[in-house]
Amino acid sequence: MTTGFEERTTVRVLLADDEMIIRVGVRAILTTDPDIEVVAEASDGRQAVELARMHRPDVALLDIRMPEMDGLTAAGELRGTNPETGVIMLTTFGEDKYIERALDQGVAGFLLKASDPRELISGVRAVADGGSCLSPLVARRLMTDLRRAPAQRGGEAEGLTGLLTQREREVLGMLGAGLSNAQIAERLHLVEGTIKTYVSAILTRLGVRNRVQAAIIAYRAGLVENDPPGPGSS
Structure with a gap:
C-alpha cells in the first residue's frame, strides 16, 4: 500500500459463483492488486448473503445464475441488509437482458466474466469508491x-x-x-x-x-x- 496523499484503503471483496474454476480465476485476478482482498467466497446466493452479513465486504461480486438463490435475488437482499456493500453482477455474453432487473435491485456494476482482468480490477475499485461500472458490451446494449x-x-x-x-x-x-x-x-x-x-x-x-x-x-x-x-x- 502507498502512503501519504496517495494512500489507498484495502478493498474487501466477497466473491460468489457456483463454479469453483470461475472463483479461482477471479480471485487470482483480484489478488494481483495488493489493495484488494477477497475476504469470503460463496457457491450460492443464500450463502453469499450470509457471508456478507458476517464479513461486511466493500464489494460483492455475484454470478447471476446460482443454486438456492440466484444472484439477482441475492443482490436485492444484500442491498437491504448491507447497503454499504456495492454489488457487481458477473455475467456471460447474452445475459445482459437482466440489466433492468439488476438495476431495480440496486446493482452498481455489470461485468462480463470474459472481461479484461484490468477491467475487473478497475470495476471493483470504482464500485468501492461509490461509483459504478459497466462492461463495454453491456454499456452499448443499455445505451441502445x-x-x-x-x-x-x-x-x-x-x-x-x-x-x-x-x-x-x-x-x-x-x-x-x-x-x-x-x-x-x-x-x-x-x-x-x-x-x-x-x-x-x-x-x-x-x-x-x-x-x-x-x-x-x-x-x-x-x-x-x-x-x-x-x-x-x-
Whole structure:
C-alpha cells in the first residue's frame, strides 16, 4: 500500500459463483492488486448473503445464475441488509437482458466474466469508491435501449432533473459521464465529502437507488454529451 496523499484503503471483496474454476480465476485476478482482498467466497446466493452479513465486504461480486438463490435475488437482499456493500453482477455474453432487473435491485456494476482482468480490477475499485461500472458490451446494449426509448421518457427525465439545483445538475452530468466522486471533486475544486453529499441528495431527489440509475436519467435528460465510458468507470 502507498502512503501519504496517495494512500489507498484495502478493498474487501466477497466473491460468489457456483463454479469453483470461475472463483479461482477471479480471485487470482483480484489478488494481483495488493489493495484488494477477497475476504469470503460463496457457491450460492443464500450463502453469499450470509457471508456478507458476517464479513461486511466493500464489494460483492455475484454470478447471476446460482443454486438456492440466484444472484439477482441475492443482490436485492444484500442491498437491504448491507447497503454499504456495492454489488457487481458477473455475467456471460447474452445475459445482459437482466440489466433492468439488476438495476431495480440496486446493482452498481455489470461485468462480463470474459472481461479484461484490468477491467475487473478497475470495476471493483470504482464500485468501492461509490461509483459504478459497466462492461463495454453491456454499456452499448443499455445505451441502445435508451436511444430506442419513447421521446416522453426524455421529457420525464428533464422534468426530474429540473428539480435539481444547477450545481446538482452539474454533478449529475459528470456522474453520468462515468466520473468517480474523487474525479468530480477534482474538476469542481471541492472536497470529496461534499461530492458524496451532493450525490446522496441527487439520488433522493430523483427517487433512484444508485448511480447507474441516476446516470440513465442524466443521459435521457441530455446532461451527458458522450456515451458513458467502458468498464471500470465510476
